[in-house]
Amino acid sequence: MSTEHELTPSGYIGHHLSFNVKQVAEGGFWSVNFDSLSVSFFLGFIIFAFFWWVARGATAGVPGKRQAFIELLFEFIDDQVKGTFHGERHKFVAPAALTVFVWVFAMNAMDFLPIDIMAWIFHHVFGQEVFRAVPTSDINTTFALALSVWLLMIAFSIKVKGLGGWIHELFCAPFGANPLVWPFNLLFNLVEYVSKPLSHSMRLFGNMYAGEVIFLLIGMWAATGWSGTLFGALLGGVWAIFHILIVTLQAYIFMMLTVVYISMAHESH
Amino acid sequence: MNINLTLFSQALTFAILIWFTVKFVWPPLLAAVESRQKTIADGLAYAERAKHDLDLAAKRSADILREAKEKAGEIVAGGEKRGSEIIEQAKAQARVEGDRIIAGAKAELDKEVFRAREQLRTHVSAIALAGAGKILGREIDAKAHNDLLDKLVAEI
Numbered sequence: 001m002s003t004e005h006e007l008t009p010s011g012y013i014g015h016h017l018s019f020n021v022k023q024v025a026e027g028g029f030w031s032v033n034f035d036s037l038s039v040s041f042f043l044g045f046i047i048f049a050f051f052w053w054v055a056r057g058a059t060a061g062v063p064g065k066r067q068a069f070i071e072l073l074f075e076f077i078d079d080q081v082k083g084t085f086h087g088e089r090h091k092f093v094a095p096a097a098l099t100v101f102v103w104v105f106a107m108n109a110m111d112f113l114p115i116d117i118m119a120w121i122f123h124h125v126f127g128q129e130v131f132r133a134v135p136t137s138d139i140n141t142t143f144a145l146a147l148s149v150w151l152l153m154i155a156f157s158i159k160v161k162g163l164g165g166w167i168h169e170l171f172c173a174p175f176g177a178n179p180l181v182w183p184f185n186l187l188f189n190l191v192e193y194v195s196k197p198l199s200h201s202m203r204l205f206g207n208m209y210a211g212e213v214i215f216l217l218i219g220m221w222a223a224t225g226w227s228g229t230l231f232g233a234l235l236g237g238v239w240a241i242f243h244i245l246i247v248t249l250q251a252y253i254f255m256m257l258t259v260v261y262i263s264m265a266h267e268s269h
Numbered sequence: 270m271n272i273n274l275t276l277f278s279q280a281l282t283f284a285i286l287i288w289f290t291v292k293f294v295w296p297p298l299l300a301a302v303e304s305r306q307k308t309i310a311d312g313l314a315y316a317e318r319a320k321h322d323l324d325l326a327a328k329r330s331a332d333i334l335r336e337a338k339e340k341a342g343e344i345v346a347g348g349e350k351r352g353s354e355i356i357e358q359a360k361a362q363a364r365v366e367g368d369r370i371i372a373g374a375k376a377e378l379d380k381e382v383f384r385a386r387e388q389l390r391t392h393v394s395a396i397a398l399a400g401a402g403k404i405l406g407r408e409i410d411a412k413a414h415n416d417l418l419d420k421l422v423a424e425i
Contacts, residue, residue: 024274033275040279044286048294055297060304067301074298095295099287135279140272144279 009223013216016115018130019138033138035128040135043106051102077101080256085263093262096152100145100258104204105251107135111211112240112247116219136250137208139201146201149258153196157265200257207250211243394422 020035081094110133122131135141175181221232
């Protein structure tokens, strides 16, 4: 929390919802949200290094607790992918699903960190005036993920059906190959191609952003005195517990949609 | 919330993470899990086979036991038969032997009787001679009356 400014509700919320923007070049686009980037990169690095460490020492015999936990996750993801994707899933889709699920879950889970304490730490330990710890409540992150999946989807579609097949599908699905319905087919497919990454990214972003805002609103109760602080703490706890469900569910949904989109691209009409 | 370069950085990070997982995390986990699954499947199959073998062995041992019992019964029956045969044989032999002994005894007896009769005859002739001598009051000349006596003995 910034101490220089006067503490008003809108100031408090605005402060917590502004990104730590680093300008890299002229123009509105050429800047990065340092907080989203660093947190997501840090989480990804830590988690996947841990995974690598466990996977490297994985034994086919009796697994240790650490390996058993990773395997639990592995089997869970593998099961989900197996149910949706019909093809050689171990080459790409299943590991990609694991990446998505774990990374998104970790980034979502940053929501559990108490915002004001984290803000204090970021301010006083790392010297960052503003810092948002939840990368998935940054539309850039979710859109980057969704767009990557979107590109993968198109790439797989072309890889499976060939470029001609893909273009053929753009014009001839879902209504038929009659030249009269080509425009409708194309329009339909374009809408689908635009809506997929949008809904994919917005769903996650919206949930995480809303969760963060609710934490902020609950946090503001502390401004009303001791009873407000106590009640706010209780309510914050309840919301955090409920948020465990949201965090997991959103990560799961994001992963499942990723798998579904890619497997849809795999299946030709 | 404006779109900026973060989008590409995050996409790049995402790509790197996916590549890393595809390359280094997933394969060893898959290998470990699949190899364990295979081990477990093999173990189960082996257990199944062992159970089958056990069943077979139990059946075979039961068969062998039954066969052995049958054989033992046969042997006992054979032994009994042979025993009774031997007993019959022995009885027959004993009977023959007994008959033979009886026949021998009878022959001996006959011989004894004959001898006794011979003796008795001579004794009787002597007694008769003596009696006759006493009755006549004088010595009978054995030589003179031998013919007579012999006739008498033959008559007895």
